[in-house]
Each structure stands twice: as structure tokens, then as C-alpha cells.
Amino acid sequence: MAKKDVNITINGKEYSSKVEPRLLLVHFIRDVAGLTGTHVGCDTSNCGACTVVLDGKAVKSCTVLAVQADNKRITTVEGLARNGKLHPVQEAFVDKHGLQCGYCTSGMLMTSFWLLQKNHNPTEKEIREALSGNLCRCTGYENIVKAVKEAAKEISAEQNKDLVREEPIEA
Amino acid sequence: MRPTEFDYFAPGTLEEAIGLLKKYDDEAKVLAGGQSLLPLLKSRVTSIPYLVDIGNIDSLTYITKNDRALLVGSTTKVSALENYRNFGKNLAILKEATASIADPLIRNMGTVGGNIAHGDPGNDLPAVLMALDGSVTVTGPEGQRHVRARDLYLDSYTTVVKSNEIITEVQFPDWGTRSSGTYIKFKKPAGDFSIAAIAIQLKVNKDGLCEKFGSAVASVGPTPIYLKRSSEAMVGSKITPMAMEKAAEEAAGEISPTADRDGTVDQKRDLVRKLFIEGTRKSLRKL
Numbered sequence: 001m002a003k004k005d006v007n008i009t010i011n012g013k014e015y016s017s018k019v020e021p022r023l024l025l026v027h028f029i030r031d032v033a034g035l036t037g038t039h040v041g042c043d044t045s046n047c048g049a050c051t052v053v054l055d056g057k058a059v060k061s062c063t064v065l066a067v068q069a070d071n072k073r074i075t076t077v078e079g080l081a082r083n084g085k086l087h088p089v090q091e092a093f094v095d096k097h098g099l100q101c102g103y104c105t106s107g108m109l110m111t112s113f114w115l116l117q118k119n120h121n122p123t124e125k126e127i128r129e130a131l132s133g134n135l136c137r138c139t140g141y142e143n144i145v146k147a148v149k150e151a152a153k154e155i156s157a158e159q160n161k162d163l164v165r166e167e168p169i170e171a
Numbered sequence: 172m173r174p175t176e177f178d179y180f181a182p183g184t185l186e187e188a189i190g191l192l193k194k195y196d197d198e199a200k201v202l203a204g205g206q207s208l209l210p211l212l213k214s215r216v217t218s219i220p221y222l223v224d225i226g227n228i229d230s231l232t233y234i235t236k237n238d239r240a241l242l243v244g245s246t247t248k249v250s251a252l253e254n255y256r257n258f259g260k261n262l263a264i265l266k267e268a269t270a271s272i273a274d275p276l277i278r279n280m281g282t283v284g285g286n287i288a289h290g291d292p293g294n295d296l297p298a299v300l301m302a303l304d305g306s307v308t309v310t311g312p313e314g315q316r317h318v319r320a321r322d323l324y325l326d327s328y329t330t331v332v333k334s335n336e337i338i339t340e341v342q343f344p345d346w347g348t349r350s351s352g353t354y355i356k357f358k359k360p361a362g363d364f365s366i367a368a369i370a371i372q373l374k375v376n377k378d379g380l381c382e383k384f385g386s387a388v389a390s391v392g393p394t395p396i397y398l399k400r401s402s403e404a405m406v407g408s409k410i411t412p413m414a415m416e417k418a419a420e421e422a423a424g425e426i427s428p429t430a431d432r433d434g435t436v437d438q439k440r441d442l443v444r445k446l447f448i449e450g451t452r453k454s455l456r457k458l
Contacts, residue, residue, distance in 0.1 A: 001176040001177065021179030021222070022212075023173075045206070058275070059276055060276050063210065063277070064209070067224070068202075068205065111275075132275065132362055
């Protein structure tokens with residue numbers, strides 16, 4: 001079986017490798033790129049622990065072949081923080097205790113990150129619907145939903161602050 | 172879990188894709204989003220020597236309209252169709268059905284054509300396409316042909332599409348004024364397949380008589396099932412509670428459910444009877 005050359009940009013960095021076509025994207029991310037923040041949970045397309053953002057959309061990386069992601073851009077949990085500062089969605093999960101064991105957390109964060117990019121002010125129903133493909137066996141979801149709401153507030157406040165900052169300083 | 176080994180092709184054009192399918196024939200299979208196929212390969216329920224990925228053929232990704240139908244390119248992601256803003260009341264059924272498929276992450280990768288081509292009797296879009304009396308365009312080495320959704324499914328995971336053909340477009344007919352419909356999915360936890368699901372589309376004339384009626388069900392037989400007798404029974408008269416009851420009774424007899432952990436055969440017939448009435452009422456309210 002012929003191996004395939006793939007080139008995948010993960011968190012802005014290109015990773016090239018010759019891979020078996022049957023290699024799953026999650027294994028490319030963990031084993032080839034060495035980014036182990038993305039977890040393998042159920043491995044049956046149910047739990048969402050392996051969620052990454054592929055070309056702007058959250059997907060389950062255990063149900064995508066690495067070759068399908070050739071020449072595409074991916075964001076993993078390692079790509080959320082900027083210059084050592086956690087992303088607002090990460091801050092909110094810490095503040096609101098949106099995790100216990102942490103196994104599902106990177107997937108929860110990536111789906112939340114994707115949701116907040118397309119919908120800056122989601123309702124509780126929209127948050128729960130968006131997270132319906134991510135399972136958590138610890139929290140009962142309450143604090144995860146609170147964290148996403150908090151992150152939404154934080155992000156809009158942050159954006160407003162930027163708008164203020166863009167005002168000319170000198171009149 | 173890993174699939175057994177396979178060779179993989181990512182053609183950039185439809186012609187190349189069909190050439191590959193022709194070359195490898197029964198040993199090849201089309202990969203679109205992979206959200207149904209990859210779990211089967213990973214669990215080794217099936218193994219396929221040659222996968223032809225049509226995900227890079229840009230000409231197959233579109234949503235457009237003509238005066239009769241909404242036309243959807245087969246590799247259009249389910250989430251793209253779900254987020255389409257111009258369904259109107261006539262095609263409200265599509266919004267409900269797409270939003271009920273698996274979960275948002277699967278819908279971001281899974282395709283409209285894949286959902287229809289895969290042939291899983293639990294899939295949602297086949298029942299919708301059957302209720303609407305929609306069709307698909309199938310392209311192969313000999314050119315294009317059109318297949319009515321109601322003639323598409325032969326058995327579980329088996330359609331009339333040949334191994335060297337690809338479903339390239341799906342046509343969801345617009346039934347025009349005074350038409351609407353609904354999709355009701357009776358299911359277990361979030362993200363799961365349905366125990367039974369029903370698609371209903373109806374159209375009434377100025378006097379309130381039922382002009383057209385289409386209904387189909389998922390998960391209660393080896394294929395999605397068009398409820399022919401009950402749909403035809405509704406046409407030509409007022410949609411009264413008694414007419415609904417009578418047609419619903421007919422619907423319960425048109426399905427072929429199997430007993431499993433979700434219920435007995437009788438329970439499933441009763442469920443479809445209730446879904447038929449609920450769906451018809453809901454569709455009427457939307458007119």
C-alpha cells in the first residue's frame with residue numbers, strides 16, 4: 001500500500017510526513033507532530049475528546065484520515081494561548097471550574113472556541129447544542145456551560161476594549 | 172483503532188474520480204466526509220482496498236435553486252446545508268432534519284451526498300428526500316442519470332448506484348405555496364440514531380383539501396421506507412383527525428421493524444402511528 005506525502009499546518013506550523021493512508025488525523029497530531037493535547041477518548045466518533053478545528057470548523061480528529069487533511073489548516077488546544085496568555089475560553093474554564101479530570105477538556109475547549117468564533121453571544125441552548133458531540137463524565141456539564149457563557153462575555157469585552165484602544169490618543 | 176490497509180486517491184476532478192472507480196470497480200469505494208465510512212473501516216466491520224476521496228472536487232460543493240427544487244452538490248457539508256438561510260416554510264423540513272443528524276462536529280465533516288449514498292436505514296436525509304419525492308443525479312462512465320429517491324434503496328447499505336458511479340447532486344423539490352413539512356426524530360441520547368423518525372411534507376389547495384402528501388420513515392426496516400399507501404390515502408380530501416388516524420394505521424402496517432433493545436415490533440408500529448399523526452399536525456400548523 002503506497003504511502004502518501006501529506007503537509008498539514010497545525011497552529012501555524014507546517015508538518016510534512018509520508019504516512020499510511022489509514023493513519024487517523026488524531027494520530028498524526030499526537031505522534032507525528034508530537035502535540036499530545038488532543039486526546040483519543042472513545043475512538044468511535046462519540047465523545048469528542050479528539051476535537052480540533054479543521055479549516056475553521058470543529059471536527060472529530062479520530063474520524064478524519066490524515067490524508068484528508070492534506071494542505072489544510074488545523075488548530076489544536078496548543079494553538080489557543082497567545083504569547084503565554086491563555087485564551088479567554090481557557091481562562092473561563094479555569095474560573096468556572098469547567099473541568100475535573102480534564103480528559104474531555106481539550107475537546108470541550110476546541111468546540112467552544114469554534115462556537116464563539118461563529119456566534120459571539122450564544123444562548124444556553126445554543127451552547128448545549130454545540131457541545132452535544134462532546135461528552136464529559138465528571139462535571140454534569142453545568143460548569144462547562146457557565147464557562148462558555150463567561151468566555152463569551154470576556155471575548156466581547158475584550159473586543160470592545162480593542163475598539164476603544166483604536167481611538168486616536170491625541171485629539 | 173485502525174482500518175485495514177488501503178490505497179487512497181484524492182482526484183481533483185469528477186472525470187478522474189470516475190476513471191479510478193472504473194479501474195478498481197468492486198474493490199473501490201467513494202469517500203466523501205467519511206463520517207459513516209470511517210467508523211466502519213476503523214472497527215473493521217468492513218475493509219476496502221481502494222478509497223477514492225471526492226472531498227477535493229470543488230465543483231461538487233454548492234447549494235443553489237431553480238424554480239422546482241433546491242439543488243445541493245453531493246460533497247456539500249451537512250452543516251453548510253443546515254446553515255442555509257433560504258429554506259422558507261416550504262423546505263423547513265430540511266432545517267429540522269439536518270440539525271438532527273448526529274452532532275455538530277460530525278455535521279461539519281459529513282456530507283449531504285454521503286448521508287444519502289451510504290444507505291444506512293437510520294440516516295435522516297433519505298427519508299426527507301423520499302417524502303419530498305426528490306431525486307439524485309448519478310454520474311458514471313456512461314454519463315449522467317437521474318434516480319428518484321423512492322427507487323434508490325434496495326437493502327441496508329445497498330442502493331441502485333453502481334460501484335463505478337457517484338451521486339453528484341441531490342434535488343430537494345420545492346412544493347410551492349401552501350406547502351410545508353416536518354422531520355421528527357424519536358431518539359435515544361444526543362447524537363444517536365433514531366428508534367424511528369418520520370419525514371412529512373404536505374400541500375393543500377385553496378379550499379383546504381390535501382393536494383399532495385409525502386411521508387417516509389427511517390430506522391424501522393432494512394431501508395428508509397416511503398409510506399406509499401398512507402401518503403396516497405391523505406390526498407384529495409380534508410386533513411381531518413379521522414383521516415390522519417386512518418392513514419396512520421396504514422403507516423404502521425407499511426413498515427418492517429425488528430424487535431431489539433429499543434422496543435418490540437408492536438411498540439415500533441405504534442410509535443410510527445403516533446409520529447405520523449404528530450408530524451401531520453405539526454406540518455399543518457406551519458402552513
